[in-house]
Amino acid sequence: MRTLFAKEVRMPSPDLIWMRPEGSGVGRPAGRSRAEITEAAVRVADRDGLAGVSMRHVAAELGTGAGSLYRYVETREDLLDLMADHVAGEYRLGAPTGAWLDDLVDVGLQAREIHRRHPWLPGLVLTRPVAGPRGLDLTEHVLAVLADHPAPDGDKLVALAMLQAVVAAAAQAEASPVDARRSARFAAHVVAQGNHPHLAALDPGPAGGDPLPTALRRILAGLLPVVP
Known part of the structure; x- marks a missing residue:
């Protein structure tokens, strides 16, 4: 006892x-x-x-x-x-190519595939930011990719954290298509009442295509600007 x-x-x-x-x-x-x-x-x-x-x-x-x-x-x-x-051991971390933005977007797209294989993962990434050995390998890889970038080290770590959070959130939303469709129907219902002209004027953009690579490029370029 x-x-x-x-x-x-x-x-x-x-x-x-x-x-x-x-x-x-x-x-x-x-x-x-x-x-x-x-x-x-x-x-x-x-x-x-x-x-x-x-x-x-x-x-x-x-x-x-x-x-x-x-x-x-x-x-x-x-x-x-x-x-x-x-x-996190499922990442394929090759040598940096010299094109830092391409390399970081590739990390993001690999992350999305890992999230798709393990739909429970976004919840952990967004709520338990714990870095183990493989997580630190990923951080080391990103810092190697950004070794010649003039941004401060703190900004580089923030960019990695934002990359992981954005991809996790996107994967989480992707895993709940029913909720997304319900939200879209409700938004259309509200807009049809005529009280939200700015919502009504939104351009949904071209149908199809993968928006994540472009979104990641814009976010990372904004977080890590290269000033002449």
């Missing part, structure tokens, strides 16, 4: 999980790895959404008991951090 009680009241570590030794919990020698647990959690999230990710469900995916996972992951928050960093 004292062992169980001690486990219940143990305070979470103040350090991110990557700063803690793996498999350092009590009990039998470790039979699984953080990577294996993380991959199982990603499968659960891809199938059931983020709400389906719990120690119990991930343990069931692995065919074990939830208690065994606590040797590797202290909390569900640790698990979420591991998951977000794991899928």
Whole structure:
């Protein structure tokens, strides 16, 4: 009983999980790895959404008991951090081409594809800005792309944060087409009443095409202007 009680009241570590030794919990020698647990959690999230990710469900995916996972992951928050960093390993980070804007837009478009494969990811990117090893690899890549850009380092980091946030928000909206159609119908209904002339005068632009690359170019060029 004292062992169980001690486990219940143990305070979470103040350090991110990557700063803690793996498999350092009590009990039998470790039979699984953080990577294996993380991959199982990603499968659960891809199938059931983020709400389906719990120690119990991930343990069931692995065919074990939830208690065994606590040797590797202290909390569900640790698990979420591991998951977000794991899928960041799906970026293809080649050498900078010398065209910084093209390279950053490519990062954004890769991010959108990762979000499409993992629809639960935007919620984490927008609410849990935790950078693990792979996330820091991405930051290093972006800083290498911008190495010769005259902008201050702080502005470069802000540009990366905005790039990630915009892509996550776009992916989240893309994953909810029904809500977008309902909102469009309501807007059309309100405009038809004649009290919103500026809305009525909006030019929707040409149909079709992918607006994200152009939007990212405009945002990044505004955040990182090259002044002669």
